[in-house]
Amino acid sequence: KNEVEQSPQNLTAQEGEFITINCSYSVGISALHWLQQHPGGGIVSLFMLSSGKKKHGRLIATINIQEKHSSLHITASHPRDSAVYICAAPRSGTYKYIFGTGTRLKVLA
Amino acid sequence: DAGVIQSPRHEVTEMGQEVTLRCKPISGHDYLFWYRQTMMRGLELLIYFNNNVPIDDSGMPEDRFSAKMPNASFSTLKIQPSEPRDSAVYFCASTDPDTGELFFGEGSRLTVL
Numbered sequence A: 001k002n003e004v005e006q007s008p009q010n011l012t013a014q015e016g017e018f019i020t021i022n023c024s025y026s027v028g029i030s031a032l033h034w035l036q037q038h039p040g041g042g043i044v045s046l047f048m049l050s051s052g053k054k055k056h057g058r059l060i061a062t063i064n065i066q067e068k069h070s071s072l073h074i075t076a077s078h079p080r081d082s083a084v085y086i087c088a089a090p091r092s093g094t095y096k097y098i099f100g101t102g103t104r105l106k107v108l109a
Numbered sequence B: 001d002a003g004v005i006q007s008p009r010h011e012v013t014e015m016g017q018e019v020t021l022r023c024k025p026i027s028g029h030d031y032l033f034w035y036r037q038t039m040m041r042g043l044e045l046l047i048y049f050n051n052n053v054p055i056d057d058s059g060m061p062e063d064r065f066s067a068k069m070p071n072a073s074f075s076t077l078k079i080q081p082s083e084p085r086d087s088a089v090y091f092c093a094s095t096d097p098d099t100g101e102l103f104f105g106e107g108s109r110l111t112v113l
Helices: none
Strands: A004-007 A010-014 A019-025 A032-037 A043-049 A052-056 A059-064 A069-074 A083-090 A097-099 A103-108 B005-007 B010-013 B019-024 B031-038 B042-050 B053-056 B065-071 B074-079 B088-095 B102-104 B108-112
Touching: A004 A083, A010 A019, A019 A032, A019 A083, A019 A103, A032 A069, A032 B102, A043 A052, A043 A059, A043 A069, A043 B102, A069 A083, A083 B042, A097 B042, B005 B088, B010 B019, B019 B088, B019 B108, B031 B074, B042 B065, B042 B074, B053 B065, B074 B088
Parallel strands: A010 A103, B010 B108
Antiparallel strands: A004 A019, A019 A069, A032 A043, A032 A083, A052 A059, A059 A069, A083 A097, A083 A103, B005 B019, B019 B074, B031 B042, B031 B088, B042 B053, B065 B074, B088 B102, B088 B108
16 A cells, blocks of 8 residues: 555546545655646646645645545646646655655546 | 756666766755656655755665765766666756745656667
């Protein structure tokens, strides 16, 4: 069992749909990051959060420390949101990041 | 700031050759990471530095891999000799000391024939 697990692995949605990607972790962490990677492209950090909720445009990230669970939501999805979304967390007290396997999102026009 | 800068963006080499990947972190960032990404294994941490000092290199696959950070603005990852199984995208990243946010370079795509 991976220490950081994401679901679903693949997701296809129609433009405009509300999307949720989940991340569960089993190790102690100090914060959780959501990353976005477009096909053949670099990696961009979307959020870093250690509690509660953050919002940036159409993206919302939440984390529940007690349940060791985080979600990334995309409202009014658009084809340009098509990418791989990765959650990552450093083990507590270190900068050794553990990465989820990623969720491949495809938004159809 | 221009972001984390990596070079080369693409490298194709033959087995046995030496490969050197370069990274310039964002000025003022205190942590620098080298990651490798493959289809099979996803993102893997190879090594990370804090204030130019290597902190953890347990992810470096074997002695063929070495990394240096001679100063705060430059790091190299060297593979000698290279093997086909080293083919991957190598990412460098640095962290903002105030926020902890991770910033990645565009990656160096290495193909070893």
